[in-house]
Amino acid sequence: MNNNIMNNVRAYSHTSPTSMNYFKITLLCSALLIACGGCATFEKQTPLTQFVNPYIGTGDHGHVFLGANVPFGLVQLGPSNIPQSWDWCSGYHISDSTIIGFSHMHLSGTGIGDLGDVNLMPAVGEVTLKRGTVPDYTTGLYSRFNRATEKVKAGYYAVHLDRYNVDVELTATKHVGFHKYTFPGTAGAKVIIDLDNGQCWDRPVEGMLVQENDTVVSGYRYSAGWARDQRIFFTAVFSKPVKRFLVSDSTESKPGNTLRAKRVYGQACFDMDAQEALYVKVALSPVSVENAKLNMQAELPGWDFAQTVKAADTAWNDELGKIIITAGDDRAKRIFYTALYHTMIAPSEFCDVNNDYRGADGKIYTNAPFKNYTTFSLWDTYRAAHPLMTLIHPEKMSDMVNTMLAIYQQQGKLPVWHLMGCETDCMVGNPGISVVADAVLKGYDGFDKALAYEAMKRSAMLDERGLKWMKQYGYIPYDKGEEEGLSKCMEYAIADWGIAQVAQAMGHTDDYSYFLKRSKAYSYYFDKETGFMRARSSDGKFKTPFNPFESVHRDNDYTEGNAWQYTWLVPHDVEGLIGLFGSKERFLQKLDSLFVAEGFMGEHASPDISGLIGQYAHGNEPSHHIIYMYPYAGQPWKTADKVREVLSVMYNDQPAGLSGNEDVGQMSAWYVLSSLGFYQVEPAGGKYIFGSPTIDKAVIKVQGGKTFTITATNNSADNKYIQQVLLNGQPYPHYYILFAAIAQGGTLEFIMGEEPV
Numbered sequence: 001m002n003n004n005i006m007n008n009v010r011a012y013s014h015t016s017p018t019s020m021n022y023f024k025i026t027l028l029c030s031a032l033l034i035a036c037g038g039c040a041t042f043e044k045q046t047p048l049t050q051f052v053n054p055y056i057g058t059g060d061h062g063h064v065f066l067g068a069n070v071p072f073g074l075v076q077l078g079p080s081n082i083p084q085s086w087d088w089c090s091g092y093h094i095s096d097s098t099i100i101g102f103s104h105m106h107l108s109g110t111g112i113g114d115l116g117d118v119n120l121m122p123a124v125g126e127v128t129l130k131r132g133t134v135p136d137y138t139t140g141l142y143s144r145f146n147r148a149t150e151k152v153k154a155g156y157y158a159v160h161l162d163r164y165n166v167d168v169e170l171t172a173t174k175h176v177g178f179h180k181y182t183f184p185g186t187a188g189a190k191v192i193i194d195l196d197n198g199q200c201w202d203r204p205v206e207g208m209l210v211q212e213n214d215t216v217v218s219g220y221r222y223s224a225g226w227a228r229d230q231r232i233f234f235t236a237v238f239s240k241p242v243k244r245f246l247v248s249d250s251t252e253s254k255p256g257n258t259l260r261a262k263r264v265y266g267q268a269c270f271d272m273d274a275q276e277a278l279y280v281k282v283a284l285s286p287v288s289v290e291n292a293k294l295n296m297q298a299e300l301p302g303w304d305f306a307q308t309v310k311a312a313d314t315a316w317n318d319e320l321g322k323i324i325i326t327a328g329d330d331r332a333k334r335i336f337y338t339a340l341y342h343t344m345i346a347p348s349e350f351c352d353v354n355n356d357y358r359g360a361d362g363k364i365y366t367n368a369p370f371k372n373y374t375t376f377s378l379w380d381t382y383r384a385a386h387p388l389m390t391l392i393h394p395e396k397m398s399d400m401v402n403t404m405l406a407i408y409q410q411q412g413k414l415p416v417w418h419l420m421g422c423e424t425d426c427m428v429g430n431p432g433i434s435v436v437a438d439a440v441l442k443g444y445d446g447f448d449k450a451l452a453y454e455a456m457k458r459s460a461m462l463d464e465r466g467l468k469w470m471k472q473y474g475y476i477p478y479d480k481g482e483e484e485g486l487s488k489c490m491e492y493a494i495a496d497w498g499i500a501q502v503a504q505a506m507g508h509t510d511d512y513s514y515f516l517k518r519s520k521a522y523s524y525y526f527d528k529e530t531g532f533m534r535a536r537s538s539d540g541k542f543k544t545p546f547n548p549f550e551s552v553h554r555d556n557d558y559t560e561g562n563a564w565q566y567t568w569l570v571p572h573d574v575e576g577l578i579g580l581f582g583s584k585e586r587f588l589q590k591l592d593s594l595f596v597a598e599g600f601m602g603e604h605a606s607p608d609i610s611g612l613i614g615q616y617a618h619g620n621e622p623s624h625h626i627i628y629m630y631p632y633a634g635q636p637w638k639t640a641d642k643v644r645e646v647l648s649v650m651y652n653d654q655p656a657g658l659s660g661n662e663d664v665g666q667m668s669a670w671y672v673l674s675s676l677g678f679y680q681v682e683p684a685g686g687k688y689i690f691g692s693p694t695i696d697k698a699v700i701k702v703q704g705g706k707t708f709t710i711t712a713t714n715n716s717a718d719n720k721y722i723q724q725v726l727l728n729g730q731p732y733p734h735y736y737i738l739f740a741a742i743a744q745g746g747t748l749e750f751i752m753g754e755e756p757v
Contacts (some may be wrong), residue, residue, distance in 0.1 A: 055423075057109065057342065057658045061619070074349050079159065080099065080199065081096040089112060099144075105232065106199070108342065109665070118282060121142075121192075122161065123192055129253070154316040167186070173300050176219050189269070201226050207261060208264070211242070224686045229362065242270065243270055281303075299353065299723055303631075324699045342667075349372070350421065360407045369629070376415050376417065383625065385669040387398075390438060395584065401444070433460060434684050437456060457511065484559045490521070496521075500515035547602060550601060565609075592638075595615075595625070598614065631735035639692070640722065686738055688737050693710065697710065704743075709748070
C-alpha cells in the first residue's frame with residue numbers, strides 16, 4: 001500500500017467509528033484495485049438461496065423432497081406425512097397437514113416410495129406407538145400442523161406441532177441431521193425414536209436401539225422395500241441428559257437400554273423448562289455405528305445450530321453459483337434456481353467421511369479411493385441431469401463413474417436404478433451405459449477406461465430383461481413374454497449406440513460394427529403404413545389390433561407411454577429415423593401432428609403420462625428430447641416455439657410447478673438446460689442442440705476454473721427465434737454446440753428476433 005494511502009488512514013484516525021469503518025472498506029477496495037492495476041471491479045454476489053422455493057413440486061404429482069439437506073448429502077432430513085397415496089412418495093405433499101415425525105432419508109421426485117428411515121418425533125405426554133395410519137387425533141404417533149408456521153429454505157426447515165405445542169427446527173450436514181425442539185414447560189417431554197415407520201413400500205425387517213449413556217442412543221434399521229436389503233446405522237446425541245429411557249416393540253413400552261426387534265421404538269424422556277430448547281444430533285452411516293460417530297465428529301462436533309444453518313446455506317450458494325444468470329424478474333430466478341437446487345438433491349453420497357461404504361454385494365469396502373454414490377434414477381437422468389452434471393460438476397465425474405464401475409464389479413452389470421446399495425432393476429434399458437459412455441467420450445478421466453468399456457459391453461451382452469431375444473432376433477418380439485419389450489429394445493438400442501461410439505474411439509472395430517448395427521434395432525418396429533413404432537412377433541408380423549393412443553399400465557408394449565410417444569425414441573439416430581419416414585417432409589408432418597393429436601389413452605394408462613401437449617408428454621422422460629428434433633430436419637424455429645411453450649406452461653413457481661414426477665432432477669435439468677438455450681439429444685458425446693434461451697445472460701463455471709458465458713441479445717417473449725449465433729465473437733453456422741467448446745470456456749451469443757429463421 002503506498003504512502004499517500006497510509007497518510008489518509010492516519011488523517012481519519014479520529015473520525016467516528018461508523019465513518020472510519022466506511023473509510024476502511026473504501027480504502028480496502030481502492031488498494032485492491034491499485035494492486036491489480038485497476039483491472040477488476042467488485043460486486044457483492046446476491047445469495048442465490050433466496051431464489052430457492054422448495055415448495056415447488058410438492059403439489060400435484062411432483063413428489064419432491066421438502067426439508068433440510070446439503071448438496072448431494074446422505075441425509076435428507078424433513079417431515080413425513082401419514083402416507084396416503086402415490087403422491088406421498090417423497091414423504092410429503094402440500095395438501096397434507098399431518099406429521100408422523102422427521103426422518104433422515106427421503107427420495108425426491110420418484111414414482112415409487114421408499115426410505116423414511118430413523119424417524120424422530122418430539123412429543124408431550126402419553127403417545128400410542130403404531131404405524132402411520134390415520135387414527136383418532138388424540139392417539140397415535142402424529143400431529144397436525146398449520147402451514148402458516150412452516151418455514152423452509154435450502155438447508156433449513158421449521159414447523160410448529162399443534163398437538164404437542166412444540167416448535168421444530170431442522171438443518172443438516174452431509175451425514176448428520178441436526179434437530180432443535182423448543183418445548184412448553186413440562187415434565188412429560190420426550191423424543192420418540194421410531195425405527196418402524198418408513199415411506200410407502202418400505203417395511204422394517206430388524207431394528208436395534210442401545211442407550212449408551214445418558215446422552216447417547218445408537219442403533220440400526222434394516223428394511224425391505226424398493227431397496228430390497230437396506231441397512232442404515234445411526235447415533236443420536238442429546239444436548240441434555242435423558243431422565244428416563246423406554247423401549248418398545250410397538251406392543252408395550254418398558255424401561256430398558258437395549259432392544260432388538262422387527263418394530264422398534266425408543267422414548268427419551270426429559271424435564272423441560274418453558275421455551276427451553278433441546279438439541280439432537282443424528283449421524284448416519286451405511287456401514288456401522290462406529291462410522292456414524294466418526295461422521296459426527298468430522299462434520300458436527302459442536303452444538304452451534306445457527307452456524308450449521310449458515311454452513312448449509314453457504315454450501316447451497318456455492319453449488320448454485322456454478323451458474324449465475326441475469327433474468328427479467330425474480331419469478332424467473334425462483335424457477336431456475338429451484339430447478340438447479342432439485343438437480344443436486346441426488347445422487348447422494350453413500351459412504352462415510354473415510355470413504356467406507358456398503359457395496360452392491362453386501363460387503364463392506366473400506367477407505368475406497370473414491371466417494372460412493374447412490375440414488376441413480378438413470379432411466380430418467382441419463383437424458384438431461386447427467387449431461388448437465390458433466391458441465392457444472394466436473395469434480396464429481398470420476399466419483400460417479402467409479403461408483404458405477406464398482407457396482408458393475410459387485411453385481412455383474414452397470415446400475416439400472418440403484419438405491420441404497422441395491423439394484424431395483426426399475427424401468428427399462430441399460431441407462432448406466434449411456435452415462436458412462438458420455439463421461440468417456442467427453443474426455444473425463446480418473447477412472448479405468450478399459451474397465452469402463454468392459455462394464456458397458458458385458459452389461460449389454462447379458463441374457464436378462466429381454467436382451468436374449470434382442471441378440472437372437474435383432475429386436476424383442478412381443479410373443480416371447482417380455483413385458484414392455486418394445487420400449488426395452490428401443491432403450492437398449494440407445495445404450496448400444498453409446499457403446500459403439502466408445503468402441504470406435506478406443507479402436508475396437510468389430511465391436512463398433514456390432515453395436516452400431518444393434519443400435520438400429522428401432523427400425524424393426526417401424527410400420528411405414530401407419531408411421532408408428534409397433535410391436536412385432538417373432539415371425540415379423542405387427543401386433544393387432546393397434547391403437548396408437550392406447551397405453552396399458554404394467555401390461556403393455558410401451559413403458560409409461562403409447563405409440564405416439566415412443567415413435568420418436570431414437571435420440572441417437574435422428575437422421576436414421578427421418579430416413580424411415582422416407583423424407584424430411586413426411587417426418588416433419590408426423591412430428592407436427594404429435595403436438596395436436598388428441599385421443600383417449602385408456603382407463604388403465606399410467607398416471608406418469610402427464611404434461612400433455614397433444615400427445616407430447618412432458619411429464620415423462622421418453623418425450624424430453626422430441627422438441628429438439630426439428631433442427632435435424634431443417635426447421636429450428638419449431639423447436640423455439642415448443643421450448644418456449646413448455647418452459648412457460650409446464651413450469652412455474654407454485655407447489656404444482658412441475659408437470660410430472662421430478663424424477664431425481666431430470667424434470668428440472670430439462671428446464672435448466674433449455675432455459676440456457678440448448679439440450680443434449682444424443683445420449684452420449686455432448687452434442688447440445690440449440691432451442692430458444694429464456695435467460696438473458698448466464699455465466700457457467702466449467703472445468704479447470706474457466707467460465708462459459710451465454711448471452712441472448714434482443715431477447716423477449718416475442719423475440720424467441722435465434723437469428724444468428726456467435727461463438728467467441730465469430731459467426732457460428734451450426735444448430736448445435738459441442739461439449740468441448742463449452743468446457744474450454746468462452747462466449748456464446750444468441751441474436752434473437754421475432755421472425756423464424
